[in-house]
Amino acid sequence: MTFSPSKRAVRALRKRGARTAAFALVITFFTVFFAFPLFSIVARGLLSADTPVVTLFADLFATERFRRVLWFTVWQATVSTVLTLVVALPGAYVLSRVAFRGRQVLRSLVMVPFVLPTVVVGSAFLAVLGPRTPLNPLLQVVFQDPTFTLDLRRSVTAILIAHVFFNYAVVVRTVGGVWSLLDPRLDDAARTLGAGRLRAFFSVTLPALKAAIASAATIVFLFTFTSFGVILILGGVTRATIEVEIHRATTQLLDLPLAAALSVVQLVAVIATLWVYGRIQRRVVYPAFVSERDVAQTPRGVLERSFLAANLVVMALLLALPLLVLVERSLQTPSGYGLRHYVAVFTTQPTTALGVSGAKALTNTLMFGVWATLIAVSIGTLTALLAASRQSFAARLLDRSLMVPLGTSAVTLGFGFLLAFRYLPPQLRSSAALIPIVQAVVATPFVVRTVLPVLTGIDKNVRDAARVLGASHRQVTRHIDVPIASRAVLAAAGFAFAIAVGEFGATVFLARAEYPTLPVAIFRLLGRPGITNFGEAMALSVILALMTATAIVLIDRLRLGNIGRF
Amino acid sequence: MARRPFDIGVIVFRFRSGALLASLLLLLVACGSDDGATLPDTAAAPDGEREVVVLTHDSFDVSTDVIALFEETHGITVRLVPLGDAGTALNQAILTADAPQGDILFGVDNTFLTRALDADLFDPYLPGNFEQINANVLEELQAWSSAAAFSVDNPPPLVPITYGDVCVNYDKAWFAARDLAVPTDFVDLVDPAYRGLLTIMNPATSSPGLAFMLASITAFDDEYLSYWRQLTDNDVLITNGWSQAYYDEFSASGGDRPLVVSYASSPPAEVLFADPPVDEAPTGVLLDTCFRQVEFAGILNGAANRAEAELFLEFMLDIPFQEDIPLTMFVFPVNTQAVLPDVFVEHAEMPETVTSFGLLTDTQRDVFLTEWSAIMLG
Numbered sequence: 001m002t003f004s005p006s007k008r009a010v011r012a013l014r015k016r017g018a019r020t021a022a023f024a025l026v027i028t029f030f031t032v033f034f035a036f037p038l039f040s041i042v043a044r045g046l047l048s049a050d051t052p053v054v055t056l057f058a059d060l061f062a063t064e065r066f067r068r069v070l071w072f073t074v075w076q077a078t079v080s081t082v083l084t085l086v087v088a089l090p091g092a093y094v095l096s097r098v099a100f101r102g103r104q105v106l107r108s109l110v111m112v113p114f115v116l117p118t119v120v121v122g123s124a125f126l127a128v129l130g131p132r133t134p135l136n137p138l139l140q141v142v143f144q145d146p147t148f149t150l151d152l153r154r155s156v157t158a159i160l161i162a163h164v165f166f167n168y169a170v171v172v173r174t175v176g177g178v179w180s181l182l183d184p185r186l187d188d189a190a191r192t193l194g195a196g197r198l199r200a201f202f203s204v205t206l207p208a209l210k211a212a213i214a215s216a217a218t219i220v221f222l223f224t225f226t227s228f229g230v231i232l233i234l235g236g237v238t239r240a241t242i243e244v245e246i247h248r249a250t251t252q253l254l255d256l257p258l259a260a261a262l263s264v265v266q267l268v269a270v271i272a273t274l275w276v277y278g279r280i281q282r283r284v285v286y287p288a289f290v291s292e293r294d295v296a297q298t299p300r301g302v303l304e305r306s307f308l309a310a311n312l313v314v315m316a317l318l319l320a321l322p323l324l325v326l327v328e329r330s331l332q333t334p335s336g337y338g339l340r341h342y343v344a345v346f347t348t349q350p351t352t353a354l355g356v357s358g359a360k361a362l363t364n365t366l367m368f369g370v371w372a373t374l375i376a377v378s379i380g381t382l383t384a385l386l387a388a389s390r391q392s393f394a395a396r397l398l399d400r401s402l403m404v405p406l407g408t409s410a411v412t413l414g415f416g417f418l419l420a421f422r423y424l425p426p427q428l429r430s431s432a433a434l435i436p437i438v439q440a441v442v443a444t445p446f447v448v449r450t451v452l453p454v455l456t457g458i459d460k461n462v463r464d465a466a467r468v469l470g471a472s473h474r475q476v477t478r479h480i481d482v483p484i485a486s487r488a489v490l491a492a493a494g495f496a497f498a499i500a501v502g503e504f505g506a507t508v509f510l511a512r513a514e515y516p517t518l519p520v521a522i523f524r525l526l527g528r529p530g531i532t533n534f535g536e537a538m539a540l541s542v543i544l545a546l547m548t549a550t551a552i553v554l555i556d557r558l559r560l561g562n563i564g565r566f
Numbered sequence: 567m568a569r570r571p572f573d574i575g576v577i578v579f580r581f582r583s584g585a586l587l588a589s590l591l592l593l594l595v596a597c598g599s600d601d602g603a604t605l606p607d608t609a610a611a612p613d614g615e616r617e618v619v620v621l622t623h624d625s626f627d628v629s630t631d632v633i634a635l636f637e638e639t640h641g642i643t644v645r646l647v648p649l650g651d652a653g654t655a656l657n658q659a660i661l662t663a664d665a666p667q668g669d670i671l672f673g674v675d676n677t678f679l680t681r682a683l684d685a686d687l688f689d690p691y692l693p694g695n696f697e698q699i700n701a702n703v704l705e706e707l708q709a710w711s712s713a714a715a716f717s718v719d720n721p722p723p724l725v726p727i728t729y730g731d732v733c734v735n736y737d738k739a740w741f742a743a744r745d746l747a748v749p750t751d752f753v754d755l756v757d758p759a760y761r762g763l764l765t766i767m768n769p770a771t772s773s774p775g776l777a778f779m780l781a782s783i784t785a786f787d788d789e790y791l792s793y794w795r796q797l798t799d800n801d802v803l804i805t806n807g808w809s810q811a812y813y814d815e816f817s818a819s820g821g822d823r824p825l826v827v828s829y830a831s832s833p834p835a836e837v838l839f840a841d842p843p844v845d846e847a848p849t850g851v852l853l854d855t856c857f858r859q860v861e862f863a864g865i866l867n868g869a870a871n872r873a874e875a876e877l878f879l880e881f882m883l884d885i886p887f888q889e890d891i892p893l894t895m896f897v898f899p900v901n902t903q904a905v906l907p908d909v910f911v912e913h914a915e916m917p918e919t920v921t922s923f924g925l926l927t928d929t930q931r932d933v934f935l936t937e938w939s940a941i942m943l944g
Contacts, residue, residue, distance in 0.1 A: 044661075119809065126814050131822075232806040237768045238943045248770060251654040253932070254681065256661075334841060352627045352894050353646055418658055422665040426619075426870075430647070430667065509658075513646045526809045527625060528896070529832040530839025534813055 019389070022382045026398060029379055034405055034441050037416030038263075044419060045260025056261050066245075070265070073241040076156065077225040080163035084220050085213070087164050087314060088171035094311040095172055096180035098304070099296040106315070107176070108553040110169045111494065113319060115502035115548045116326075117519045118229025119526060120541045121162065124322040124329075125234055129158050134321070154236030162230045165318055167220045173446075173495050174216040175209055177488065178453050182208055184295050211456075214280040215449040221273055222407035226266070228505065242266050246409045263412045270407030274400045323545060330538035334531065341539035344532065354513055356521035358540060362547060365501055365517040369551070372439035372500030377493050379440065380447025381485075387448070388455040399452070403445045410505025413438070417509060434510045439500035446499055447492040454488035455481075494555040501548055518544040617643040618874040619668035621866075623655040624648045626672055627894040628887065636881050642874045652678060652773055652861075659866065660685045669869035670878060674724060676706050676860045677776055680927050683710055683723060688864035689872070690721035693880035698901045703729045703860045705922050724864035727882050730897030731830035731917060732777035733856040734764070735849050737817045740824035749825070751854035752785050756796035764825040765803045765815040768943075770935050773859075774808050778827045779938055780923045781857035794941045804942060818849050830856060831896040834913040838893070847913045858920040861897070 049056050060066050095107045113121065127133065129152040140148045152158045182205065190200040206213075226243045240248075242262055249259035299305045331337045345358030380402075387399040405413070417438065421429040466476045504519045516524070518540055525537035626648060633644050645668075649655035652673050659671050663685065674682045682688070696716065703726045708715070716722045734755070741748050749760050767775030783790045803823060805811040812828055815821040818836075833847035840848075863882055865875045881887055888899035892910045899906075906914075 119807075123810070123814055126810075232771065233810055237771075237804045237806055251650065251657060252770065254653075254657045254660065254928075340841070350630070352629050353633050353644075354627045354648060355630075415658070415661060418667075419661055422662045422667075426667075508650065513648055524624070526813070528839075529812060529828065529835040531819075531836070532839045532841045534819065 019386070022386055023394070023398070026379055026383050026386070026402075030398075030401060030441075033437050034408075034413070035401075037413060037420040038267075038408065039416075040420040041256075041412055041416035042260045042263050042267075045256035045258075045263070049257035049260075051257075056257055057264075060258070060261050060265070069240050069242060069245055072239060073225060073243075074269070076159060076163075076227070076231075076241070077221050080160055080167070080224040080227075081217050081221045083160055084164045084167045084171060085217060087318070088168045089175065089213070090307070090311050091168065091315060092172045092176035092179060094308055096176035097184075097296050098308050099298045100308060103296065104556065105553060107172065108494065108556045109549055110172050110315065110319060111498045111552050112323065112545045112549050113165050114169055114498045115544060116541060117504055117522055119233065120326065120522060120537070121165070121322060122229060122233030124325040125158060125162050125165075126153055127325045127329075128322050129153060129161070129234075134325075135317075154234070156235070156239070158234040159227075159230055159239070161318070162234055163220075163224045163227065165322065166230070167223060168315075168319060169498070170219050170223070171213075171216045173491065174219065174449055174453075175212045177450055177491050178209060178212040179205075180295060181454065181484075182295070184297070211281060211453050214277055215453065218273060218277040218403065219406060219446070219449060222270060222403070225269065225273075225407055226409060228410070242269075243409050243411075247411045250411050250415055259412065263409055266407065266409055267404070270404055273407065274403055277403075278396070278400060326538055326541050326545070330535065330542045333535065341532070341535035342543075345536050345539050345543070354516075354524070356516040356524060358521070358536075358543065361516050361518045361521040361540070362543065364515050365519075365544070366547065366551075368436045368439060368515075368517060369497050369501040371436035372443055372503075373493055373497040375436060375440035376443035376447050376496040376500065377489060380444045380492060380496070381451055381489055383444070383448050384451035384455055387452055399448060402448055405441050406445055410503075411509075413441075413506045414509030417506070432515050435507055435515065436500070438506045438510055439503045440496075442503050442506070443496040443499040446495045447489075450492035450495055451485065451488045455485055490555065494552040497551055497555060498548055501544070518547075615643060616641060616871065616874055617645055618670065618871050618878045619645045619647060620878065621647050621649055621655060621659060621668040621671045623652045623673035624650055625652075625895060629890050629894060632886050632890045635886055636878065640874075640877055642877065644878065656682055659687055663687055663867065666866040666868050666870075669866060669871045669875035670863055671866055672727065672861070672863040672882070674862045674864070675773070676858075676862075676923075677773070677780065677926050677931070679706055679724075679862065680710065680925050682862075682864075684928075687866060688723040689867045689869065690723045691865050691876055691879060692716060692718050692721035693725060693876070693883055695880060695883045695901070696722075696725065698883065698903055699726055700729075700900050700902050703858075703900050706860065706925055707862070709925055724862035725879065725883065726860050726900045727863050728891050728895060728897040729858060729860045729900055731851075731856040731858050731920060732774045732781070732827065733830050733917075734778075734852040735816070735818075735826050735828040735832050736852060737824040738846075738848055738850055740817045748850070748852070750852060752782060752793065755802075755825070755855070756793070756800045758800065760800065760825070762801040762803075763823050764797075764800075764827075765805060765811045765821075765823045766797075766827045767808055767811055768804055768806050769938055771806045772808055774827050774829065776931075777857035777859055778855075779934060780926065781855060783934065784857070784921050784923050791937060791941060794938065798942055802942075825852075829896065830916055831892070831898075831910070831914055833915070834892075834909045835896050837913050838909050851915045853915060853917045856917045856920050858922065859897075860900075 046053050046056070051059070091110075095103060095110070128135065129150060131149045131151045133150050136149055139150055140146050152161075186204050186208070187200050190204045191197070195203065225241070227241055228243045228247060231239055231241050231244055242265060246259050246262045246266070249255045249262060299308050330341055331339070333340045348357070350357050383398060383402055387395045389395075417434065421434075463476050463480055466480060467473075471479070502519075507517070508520065508523075522537050522540050522544070525533045525540065626646070628646075633646075636642070637644055647668055649658050649667075652675055655671070655673055656678050659666065660681075671687070704716075707722060707724065707726070711720075711722070714720060734749075736748055746759070749755055749757065754760060755764055766778055769776040769779040782793055786793045803811075803815060805815060808828070811826050812832075813819045813821075815823050816826040816828075817824045830851050830853075833849045833851060836849055837844055837847050863879060865872065865879060869875050883901055885901065885904055888901040888904035889907075891897060891899045891904075892907050892914075898910075898916070
């Protein structure tokens with residue numbers, strides 16, 4: 001096909017125009033809905049201080065309490081990240097490379113912990129790790145001590161276990177997504193050349209996964225760095241993260257200078273983390289991806305089967321047990337087990353103005369979740385395309401900037417929204433549309449992190465081969481790039497949905513009485529004494545988990561015609 | 567030069583799906599900044615319709631028929647905006663004082679009163695039914711005003727709407743089963759006989775926790791530091807939030823400890839929400855350990871609907887709203903003419919008199935919290 005020079009110029013211009021427009025769109029979204037609110041609240045705090053800004057920080061670092069909090073924050077985030085990788089990487093392998101019945105569904109189900117409110121999960125963990133845990137008989141056998149009783153309440157161990165629980169899915173989705181595309185022949189080749197199983201893993205597989213592991217580790221680190229509910233509920237009263245301190249300074253003390261200074265410290269730490277992440281990414285080897293659909297193999301031999309079994313046990317104990325505690329509590333009524341609480345949340349019509357009917361909370365949650373997913377997938381995919389198409393400084397900066405919300409205090413962002421948009425007309429500043437937008441701000445980086453490694457990993461040789469064989473640029477895009485990318489985009493959608501539904505910290509500042517979501521309804525119920533309130537809160541939590549599980553299973557199953565297959 | 571592996575221009579403009587994606591995105595962004603048809607707008611009454619926007623804390627609630635009564639009587643739409651816990655709601659109001667989010671703020675309690683008053687958030691107004699308010703709950707407000715009694719010429723910045731007590735609750739069955747006498751006051755709580763039985767909340771993160779701390783300061787005056795040390799020695803358990811203490815630690819809800827800081831209205835709530843119904847509350851209240859919380863509401867400076875706000879503030883003190891309070895918010899009405907529901911008459915215990923802490927300033931609170939943390943959290 002030939003083009004006249006003028007046509008070619010128009011095309012180039014159009015392409016450049018598209019790129020610029022995409023850039024502008026992503027930057028506008030990020031600036032308006034993240035950077036500007038954050039800047040508003042931090043600037044207000046720093047400027048309202050009686051002392052010069054330098055003194056503010058000097059004073060902060062001079063207090064022993066702050067240094068302790070900073071150290072604990074960094075320490076627990078680092079340990080949580082390492083632990084999560086250690087526990088979840090084998091899980092990611094099993095769920096992406098080992099064929100067994102129910103693998104696909106399990107891959108979707110591990111996302112459920114993500115959406116549950118920390119107050120509910122915290123309570124379940126207190127039961128699992130407390131003296132009346134159902135694990136006692138098992139542990140008594142393991143330790144050969146019939147009197148052994150577990151009690152990890154109010155301990156650092158409880159915090160770490162809960163962090164692994166919440167972040168298991170991050171590793172499974174981010175690393176597993178790439179792992180499932182990795183060409184098994186690479187590994188086979190290494191083994192044929194005489195490498196052992198481990199050697200092949202460390203010299204072939206691990207380098208290929210490095211980018212994805214770095215992504216997952218960064219996300220987990222940022223998440224646990226800003227941990228709030230888990231620390232308050234499971235850590236007891238003596239432990240605090242910077243996030244806890246920001247929350248206290250903002251919502252209780254109304255010490256905005258202190259809150260702003262703490263937010264800046266948090267931001268600096270986040271940027272430092274992203275810088276380290278960038279350094280790792282720079283030396284990444286892009287793996288060759290396969291074009292077959294499924295690379296999973298049935299486990300062979302005792303070793304592989306035991307490995308699979310061990311991972312399933314970990315998932316059962318770590319992920320399923322706390323959820324089962326919730327289910328059990330939701331079924332518990334004074335007259336034995338029954339569905340009474342479930343019937344109540346759907347049939348009792350709220351008689352109070354802020355009462356929440358279960359059905360309405362469910363539809364609200366779904367509606368906001370779907371909108372947030374659409375926004376996050378759009379913005380995230382655009383960013384991934386930009387970053388993959390042009391390794392420019394601007395694209396890299398944009399990609400990294402989108403990660404910052406993950407490590408930003410939810411309460412700072414919530415108050416920032418309030419401050420930044422306060423002069424807008426009331427119908428805009430209190431519009432319900434802000435809810436999915438703020439959820440999308442948090443969900444977008446997950447989309448980028450899920451899609452980008454896949455895009456950059458598409459084997460250049462495959463594309464070149466297609467070109468050599470006569471395929472046009474357009475055909476290459478249609479038959480190679482789009483199918484591979486869309487599979488990643490779909491995987492990202494499930495991820496984004498879970499993040500959006502589970503986002504609570506910032507959403508709660510924007511939630512309106514007319515639009516209670518499930519987490520809001522659960523909080524309201526748990527704020528009141530009375531057995532039925534507690535039971536209904538547990539029932540709603542289980543419904544939230546079921547809804548999320550169903551949605552993710554469906555999204556994961558989604559194949560747009562033939563596009564998902566390649 | 568190596569060709570770029572990916573080309574955004576091609577994706578966005580060559581393919582319909584891409585174009586669709588882009589237009590969808592534009593639509594979404596438009597929704598965020600525009601009154602989108604897809605997400606019904608929560609604000610803005612239609613032109614000509616009157617409304618009042620009431621900012622509240624998360625524990626606020628009222629029956630729908632009570633709101634409907636106001637809306638029908640005055641032709642004014644009521645919009646309720648919950649803003650988080652009491653501290654968070656107040657701080658949000660202070661932060662947006664120059665462009666208030668609503669017309670009325672409900673939920674400033676007596677521990678946050680001076681902060682609200684110092685911030686000069688409220689536009690004073692004297693509702694017509696002000697004199698029906700129980701004089702006891704006006705103490706702190708009057709103390710701050712220091713002038714003569716409130717009147718039309720000297721209107722109060724805020725008016726009390728509800729009050730309730732934070733007291734130690736006990737599990738009746740637990741004490742009955744062990745044949746152990748129920749403790750009665752603060753001194754009993756540090757008696758070795760009751761060692762390891764009490765759960766309290768961190769006053770820095772929980773408002774009943776703060777109330778219990780202030781009650782102990784009122785009771786022990788200058789000796790409060792040594793009282794806290796004795797509490798620690800007697801193995802008191804501290805949690806960060808009320809729901810954890812009440813649902814995870816309190817023996818009446820399946821925990822191990824039979825004493826917990828909660829509300830004097832928790833026993834009637836246990837009766838009301840029991841299933842199947844019960845004749846007697848499973849929990850009781852130690853009446854000598856109480857702190858009285860009074861919750862206020864006021865019209866915000868710069869309220870867009872000032873006239874409507876005045877009507878609603880007066881409505882909040884009227885009988886229908888006041889009699890609705892016990893069963894929606896589980897606190898007591900300040901209007902002396904309001905009749906209590908049966909479940910409150912039968913099961914709610916209330917101390918005859920509660921010594922008021924007086925006005926608590928932010929500085930005092932900081933000092934107490936620092937001292938408390940040093941002793942209790944080490």
